[in-house]
Amino acid sequence: MISDRCQVGRDFDRPYICLPEPHTNIIITTPRMEDVDSSIRIVNDPRVLKWVLGTTSPYTTARAESWIEGVKNTSNALLAKEGTFADGCPFRHILELKPDGSCEFLGDIGISRSNWTDILDPKERRSLLDENNSRVDGDEGIVFQIGYYLSPTHHGRGIMTGALSALLNQWAIPRMNAHRIKATLFHGNFGSRGVLMKNGFVLIRTVQKYTELDGEMTDLFVFEWTRS
Numbered sequence: 001m002i003s004d005r006c007q008v009g010r011d012f013d014r015p016y017i018c019l020p021e022p023h024t025n026i027i028i029t030t031p032r033m034e035d036v037d038s039s040i041r042i043v044n045d046p047r048v049l050k051w052v053l054g055t056t057s058p059y060t061t062a063r064a065e066s067w068i069e070g071v072k073n074t075s076n077a078l079l080a081k082e083g084t085f086a087d088g089c090p091f092r093h094i095l096e097l098k099p100d101g102s103c104e105f106l107g108d109i110g111i112s113r114s115n116w117t118d119i120l121d122p123k124e125r126r127s128l129l130d131e132n133n134s135r136v137d138g139d140e141g142i143v144f145q146i147g148y149y150l151s152p153t154h155h156g157r158g159i160m161t162g163a164l165s166a167l168l169n170q171w172a173i174p175r176m177n178a179h180r181i182k183a184t185l186f187h188g189n190f191g192s193r194g195v196l197m198k199n200g201f202v203l204i205r206t207v208q209k210y211t212e213l214d215g216e217m218t219d220l221f222v223f224e225w226t227r228s
């Protein structure tokens with residue numbers, strides 16, 4: 001199994017990867033149902049909601065439970081998988097480990113095959129999806145996408161920059177053989193732009209007037225990381 005061969009921490013009650021210095025007290029681990037309430041509180045914060053969901057409609061308990069249930073199943077399947085390469089990362093919940101042994105849920109980071117939501121033409125999108133999904137795990141041509149959010153109590157400390165770096169270097173490169181990863185963000189999301197640029201992503205495309213956000217048509221920026 002991939003989980004038996006990976007260099008992941010095991011001194012917590014589940015496997016994890018650890019952020020680089022100076023955030024070694026922060027880990028990325030498998031999804032936990034006990035994080036539902038914290039995730040609802042964080043995602044419903046106006047500093048997070050519109051950037052993540054592209055809406056100001058509240059993130060409901062039912063939606064959070066169903067999301068975490070789904071990513072938990074995906075994570076279990078990834079950890080149990082036989083074979084050389086994984087088709088995603090089993091670790092996504094970002095937790096801060098406290099000196100007293102407790103931990104706090106800080107956010108989420110996920111990687112999966114691209115869903116090509118930046119492509120507005122349905123036929124072109126279908127064709128890209130079919131082509132990308134037909135590739136076998138570990139194929140260098142697969143295009144992945146990432147998404148993330150962090151509790152506003154912890155913004156601006158370099159945590160998501162470190163989390164993305166850990167995800168890339170400790171999992172996506174060695175365990176997924178990732179060569180192309182995309183990320184999209186709405187105009188005005190300077191925090192996310194900073195995280196991406198600090199990890200080597202570059203702006204490849206702008207989709208003008210992509211969607212309505214706060215009553216205005218907003219541009220979508222498409223960033224991409226390619227393995228050198």
Ligand SMILES: CC(C)(COP(=O)(O)OP(=O)(O)OC[C@H]1O[C@@H](n2cnc3c(N)ncnc32)[C@H](O)[C@@H]1OP(=O)(O)O)[C@@H](O)C(=O)NCCC(=O)NCCS
Pocket residue numbers: 047048049051052147148149150151154155156157158159160161162184185186189190191192193194195198
């Ligand atoms: C985007 C987000 C994850 C960034 O996490 P973070 O841990 O605060 O980011 P970092 O501290 O690693 O910052 C990375 C860079 O961006 C800059 N940055 C961060 N927030 C910023 C902001 N609001 N405005 C301008 N620059 C910002 C930082 O200064 C840093 O650059 P520096 O090291 O040169 O100073 C966080 O703001 C968030 O959760 N936002 C809401 C959800 C979201 O936007 N998700 C992504 C959807 S595409």
